[in-house]
Amino acid sequence: MITLENIVKTYGSGERAVTALDGIDLHVAAGTISGVIGLSGAGKSTLIRCVNLLERPTSGRVEVDGVELTRLDTAGLRAARHQIGMIFQHFNLLDSRTVYANVALPLELMKMSKAEIRERVLPLLELTGLASMAERHPAQLSGGQKQRVAIARALASRPKVLLCDEATSALDPHTTTSILALLREINQKLGLTILLITHEMEVVKTICDQVSLIEGGKLVETAEVGRFFTAPASQAARAFINDYLELEIPPELLERMGERGDGRAHPVVRLTFGTESVDRPLISHLSRRFDIDISILQARVEAIQSHTLGLMIAELIGDPETTAEVIAYMQSIDLDVEVIGHVPGNE
Ligand SMILES: Nc1ncnc2c1ncn2[C@@H]1O[C@H](COP(=O)(O)OP(=O)(O)OP(=O)(O)O)[C@@H](O)[C@H]1O
Numbered sequence: 001m002i003t004l005e006n007i008v009k010t011y012g013s014g015e016r017a018v019t020a021l022d023g024i025d026l027h028v029a030a031g032t033i034s035g036v037i038g039l040s041g042a043g044k045s046t047l048i049r050c051v052n053l054l055e056r057p058t059s060g061r062v063e064v065d066g067v068e069l070t071r072l073d074t075a076g077l078r079a080a081r082h083q084i085g086m087i088f089q090h091f092n093l094l095d096s097r098t099v100y101a102n103v104a105l106p107l108e109l110m111k112m113s114k115a116e117i118r119e120r121v122l123p124l125l126e127l128t129g130l131a132s133m134a135e136r137h138p139a140q141l142s143g144g145q146k147q148r149v150a151i152a153r154a155l156a157s158r159p160k161v162l163l164c165d166e167a168t169s170a171l172d173p174h175t176t177t178s179i180l181a182l183l184r185e186i187n188q189k190l191g192l193t194i195l196l197i198t199h200e201m202e203v204v205k206t207i208c209d210q211v212s213l214i215e216g217g218k219l220v221e222t223a224e225v226g227r228f229f230t231a232p233a234s235q236a237a238r239a240f241i242n243d244y245l246e247l248e249i250p251p252e253l254l255e256r257m258g259e260r261g262d263g264r265a266h267p268v269v270r271l272t273f274g275t276e277s278v279d280r281p282l283i284s285h286l287s288r289r290f291d292i293d294i295s296i297l298q299a300r301v302e303a304i305q306s307h308t309l310g311l312m313i314a315e316l317i318g319d320p321e322t323t324a325e326v327i328a329y330m331q332s333i334d335l336d337v338e339v340i341g342h343v344p345g346n347e
Pocket of ligand 1 (some may be wrong): 012039042
């Protein structure tokens with residue numbers, strides 16, 4: 001439904017030129033929800049604004065629903081944009097208009113009759129839970145309600161694609177959850193394709209089918225969300241996920257890790273394991289097989305759509321040869337294992 005091919009976007013020229021996007025290729029399948037995640041300045045806003053040509057790429061090809069937008073003239077682009085709705089972090093509503101009139105605005109611009117507009121707007125207010133608020137003004141609404149108005153307005157022209165530019169970043173966690181649920185509902189009910197950008201892994205985890213990580217204007221990795229979390233292919237994705245899922249190292253352990261080992265120090269490892277390993281009694285298996293003790297210091301299980309991700313910080317209590325063997329074995333069975341320090345042994 002959305003295809004970006006070798007998109008380059010450079011702001012400014014000469015010595016001041018900034019390359020915000022550097023050869024982006026991305027495909028979003030019809031009816032799916034796709035997220036682009038990255039740190040501040042990575043190029044997310046530029047990327048999403050290139051999809052409807054709010055920002056014109058310096059080079060490359062943008063195709064939405066079979067139409068190559070980058071080849072259209074102004075009139076063609078205006079028409080094609082009816083297929084692409086967009087919502088923003090700060091809602092961008094008109095304060096002087098009521099909720100109803102905000103949602104009606106794009107239809108007025110399309111020169112629809114009042115009756116036709118009414119026929120479109122009322123079901124949208126119903127769908128977005130705003131039916132009782134039609135005559136209110138934006139100033140009388142909460143952030144979540146304002147974003148609902150923006151969603152209803154974006155849907156008014158019956159687009160096939162919805163672009164969401166940090167749509168939940170200004171909202172509290174509870175309201176974020178309800179807006180994400182609404183986006184999922186319209187994705188399913190209307191078959192709408194959604195592309196969103198966010199710096200929040202929680203958003204990706206909750207709603208996306210596919211995720212792409214962007215760094216320094218380049219797409220580092222694109223994957224189905226469960227795979228992204230459980231088997232990231234790139235070092236950058238791994239670091240991003242570790243930051244998000246970071247297990248706190250107990251202060252008492254940090255203190256002990258700071259002490260000098262005596263050659264018999266025990267390794268402390270961070271383990272990450274996917275669905276298959278979560279379901280196995282791994283720790284008791286390792287303990288029996290290698291005759292060592294494993295002290296679990298922190299653990300948590302995350303459900304990510306149909307996948308399960310286990311995280312654990314553990315101390316391997318045994319002699320150096322055996323613990324090295326255990327670590328090698330863990331790696332061989334596809335556990336993600338990282339030695340994060342050593343604590344002095346007691347023997
Ligand atoms: N209009 C502009 N003129 C010049 N440089 C720009 C412009 N807009 C963005 N940039 C630069 O392009 C790069 C990417 O910016 P962009 O806003 O797309 O990143 P982002 O990932 O959305 O960041 P954030 O999450 O902070 O909004 C940055 O280095 C930024 O400074």
